[in-house]
Amino acid sequence: MSISQVLGTLYRYARFRQHAGDAHSIHSPFVFHLYTEVLRPDKQYYAFEGIEQHRQRLLRDTRSLEITDFGAGAARSRQRTVQELARRSAQRPQRAQLLFRLVEFLRPAYLVELGTSLGLTTAYLAAPNPQASVVTLEGCPATAALARETLRDTQAQLVVGPLEETLAPALARLPHVDFVYFDANHRREPTLRYFRQCLAKAHEATCFVFDDIHWSREMEQAWQEIQAHPDVTLTLDLFWLGLVFFRQKQPKQHFRLRL
Numbered sequence: 284m285s286i287s288q289v290l291g292t293l294y295r296y297a298r299f300r301q302h303a304g305d306a307h308s309i310h311s312p313f314v315f316h317l318y319t320e321v322l323r324p325d326k327q328y329y330a331f332e333g334i335e336q337h338r339q340r341l342l343r344d345t346r347s348l349e350i351t352d353f354g355a356g357a358a359r360s361r362q363r364t365v366q367e368l369a370r371r372s373a374q375r376p377q378r379a380q381l382l383f384r385l386v387e388f389l390r391p392a393y394l395v396e397l398g399t400s401l402g403l404t405t406a407y408l409a410a411p412n413p414q415a416s417v418v419t420l421e422g423c424p425a426t427a428a429l430a431r432e433t434l435r436d437t438q439a440q441l442v443v444g445p446l447e448e449t450l451a452p453a454l455a456r457l458p459h460v461d462f463v464y465f466d467a468n469h470r471r472e473p474t475l476r477y478f479r480q481c482l483a484k485a486h487e488a489t490c491f492v493f494d495d496i497h498w499s500r501e502m503e504q505a506w507q508e509i510q511a512h513p514d515v516t517l518t519l520d521l522f523w524l525g526l527v528f529f530r531q532k533q534p535k536q537h538f539r540l541r542l
Contacts, residue, residue: 295497299522303539313530314519314538321388322381322521322542330383330410335376337433338403341369348425365401365429374404374466374494378523381542382464382492385526387411389490391461395453396420397446397477398467398494402430402439408464409437418442418457420449422467446473450480460484466494471505478509485514487531496525510537 306323309315344365351360374382386394386408392415399405399421409417417439421427427443434441442449446467454460463481468474474493481491496506506525510518517528520539 291499292497295503296522299497299520299539300541303520303522303541305541309538309540311517311533311536311538313533314517314536317388317519318540321384322519322540324384325377326384328380328383328387328410330407331376331380334379334403334406334410337406338369338373338376341373341401341403341429341433342366344369348429350425351423368401368426368429369403372400374400379404379407381524383407383411385490385492386415386462389462389488391415391490393457393460394418394462394464395457395460395481396464396466397450398465399430399441400426400466402433402441404464404466405430405439405441406433406437408462409434409439413438416440416457418453420444420446420453420467422446446477450477454480454484457484459486460489461486462490462492464492464494469495469498469502471501471508474502474505475508478505478512482512482514485529487529489529491527493525493527495523496520497522 306319309318346365347362349360350363394408394415394417396405396408396419399419405419419439420442421430422445424443427441430441442453460481465477496502509527514529515527516530516533516535518537519526521542
């Protein structure tokens with residue numbers, strides 16, 4: 284991140300904190316339970332230790348790789364070490380563990396992840412239910428090779444290639460999607476395009492999770508358009524993550540919540 288990006292993020296976070304609430308501001312029983320029992324607790328589970336041990340191995344790995352980045356515009360290649368990827372690109376343990384608790388609570392049968400990176404978050408998504416179908420899509424072949432090591436003992440299926448080419452066929456092979464984690468191209472137009480593609484396979488109990496919804500003004504615009512979509516009835520803005528639900532039996536509601 285450049286200094287201007289850091290300052291922009293700090294400004295957006297300060298603005299978020301001014302308007303965000305906590306458990307006392309929640310008047311939906313479903314959201315209250317989700318917030319107090321799933322999102323806020325800092326519980327430790329059996330699966331965490333093994334994944335975090337693998338993270339530490341990656342943080343010590345000095346191998347250099349040719350990384351192809353599709354996540355912020357046109358594809359570009361650069362040399363990066365594995366430990367740099369583990370430090371900068373992998374989801375932080377606290378957020379990945381929040382996703383684990385969310386998956387454990389919702390019990391989705393069909394999960395899709397857009398943006399595998401090193402596979403650490405994928406491992407967290409796959410751990411709560413080994414019988415679930417987990418499909419994760421990664422654009423960079425070198426990163427995908429590392430992710431295969433991470434996911435060797437999981438049921439996750441890794442699909443490699445640009446999302447513009449791999450997402451539609453991957454979705455076509457699934458009867459529906461119960462949980463989708465969007466952590467790929469952090470721009471408005473691709474984010475909305477992926478949202479619409481996955482929406483075609485969603486149902487009332489589906490949950491979409493978007494990473495870095497306040498990463499830029501462009502991502503904030505995408506988040507606002509997703510919130511306004513007529514099929515979306517409930518959203519939770521956690522600043523770093525945005526949760527989207529399609530529960531048709533409740534009025535449209537949007538929450539900003541501090542973790």
